Amino acid sequence: MKSTFQLRYWNHINGWLLVLPAVFMIGLFTHYPIGANIFHSLFSMGTVTRPEVFTGLENYRYLMDDDIFWKVLKNNLVYSMCTVPASISIALGMALLINRNIKGRSLVRMSFFTPTVLPMIAVANIWLFFYTPEYGLFDQVFAFFGGDSHNWLGNPNSALYCLIVMVIWKEAGFFMVFYLAALQQLSPELKEAGLVEGSGGWYYFRRVTFPLLMPTTLFVMVNAVINSFKLVDHLIIMTKGGPDNASSLLLYYIYENAFSFWDTSYAATLTVVLVFILAIITIIQFTVVEKRIHYR
């Protein structure tokens, strides 16, 4: 009896020792920062002369009344709602296109993938030129057809959508790679069985291909949503959130508060909100959507 007890005991110690490095890393870089952040959000902003004091939920009260926060949050929702479905469907379309035997397949594949390889900063600079009034690509094309000049990024009505278009262009190629990998895992026999059974392109796609790609779609979707909240590099180059915060996103607003205005407590408060939103989305994706997915 004693020996079995000891064995169980050692098993536990062994197990804990094995996960210890991972626990340490995740604790240090994920759990501790979240906790510290929540703690920090309960204090007022400290300066050299006035040390920070505990203010409870004061920061959150301020947040509720902050018009810019609501505007930025709305921007971010529009941004996510546009970029996520669009980049996923374009990725799927491109993957389906180049999964077939077409001429110049590797060239097409490469050109679809190139935007992904470029750093966001470079992409933002390229698109900055595209959007430049008068001599940018878009205005030149419009001018050719007799259109007027537009200040694409300077107009509050179009600035956010200009960013959305660019991000879709950048992200779709990356997601395409995952879809392409998943498509190549599908047995050609299934496709042939589909052909014999009389299911044409769309029916087969709807009943077989798409459901079998669902695990990939979930993975891509989670990544796309997270990216839509965390990728703000292009804002710094292109609009700096302007004009009048028309193109600002939540994370960029946090960055501004923390490193431009040095209001770290308010930035911490905003961060808590961001983490909360992301947690909710992830939980929904992994519970509701997961149930409807077939895993092999």
Add this chain to the structure above:
Amino acid sequence: MSIISLKNIYKSWGDTEVLKNINFECEDGELLVLLGPSGCGKSTTLRLIAGLEIPTSGIVEIGGKDVSDLPPVKRHISMVFQNYALFPHLNVAENIIFGLKARKIPKKEQKKRLENAADLLGLTDFLDRKPSQLSGGQRQRVALGRSIVAQVSVCLMDEPLSNLDAKLRQEMRQEIRSLQQRLKMTMVYVTHDQVEAMTIADRIILINGGVIEQHGTPEELYNYPATAFTGSFIGNPPMNILTPDTQLLQACPSILLPSVDFTAPYLLGIRPEDIEISSDSGMECLVELTEYLGADTLIVCKVEKHSITLTVKGRVAVSAGDQLRINWKVEKIHLFDAANGQRIEHLKGATP
């Protein structure tokens, strides 16, 4: 009436010609087996009938109609694939009626055909399961079910049993045969296993290197092999194919040999089960190896550099190194032309 007919079919992949002048017909309600070693073109032939491949030249007819340019859907065929090709995310019922839904058959009719097929295949209790929750044999049945509900005249099967273990394979083989006869299906069945082919087929087409070696009933292929290849491919253990050289002709009493002029190149074929051990007559040889198989014993012996295999009933008291006399009836000898492997009749009045 022939329901499938292939006329002058050629098929190449780039420079490699995989099928050369394939011509055959398959009768209504017949089970036709395409048999041959790996890479001989039998699966390609089946895929040509299905419309999954397009012949380089030649005509495929199904039901008297030229279908060479039609896609698989319009050929009124069903197909069972080697790995069953079941849709992993759909349950058994959905898998079976997948094609009916695609073809927009009325719901009531779908249900009727599904119940009928499930009943026939003993799948009624498994309709809600996913393919991953089924055994190999059950998956095979689902694939068959898909074929049955289609209610088409021709069913194509591509090595349907190759993923099953030996015992299950035999069961499924008998089941497929009885289904085919009960439902009067026309079936084209691809296999590389000659035992499977012999037991299941009405007719066999033996293919080798992209050409048809022989087309006939299992009895014809066994008793009258048209080529030396057919002789050696059909039957287990395979037929002995001997090249008669001077040493063999000296060692072998002339009564055992067909009366032909052996200065021309011939091949002699003799089945292991047609050879018997004799005490006083026949050819002297040296036992090299014996294998006891229960019902019979397999003996491999040597005459000069020729190796001859024979099977005898039950257990025999011979072992490696023993001297043995073997004997056979001369009419059991199959004579082939060494140049092209074609059969030559050496007995008067014998007809295949």
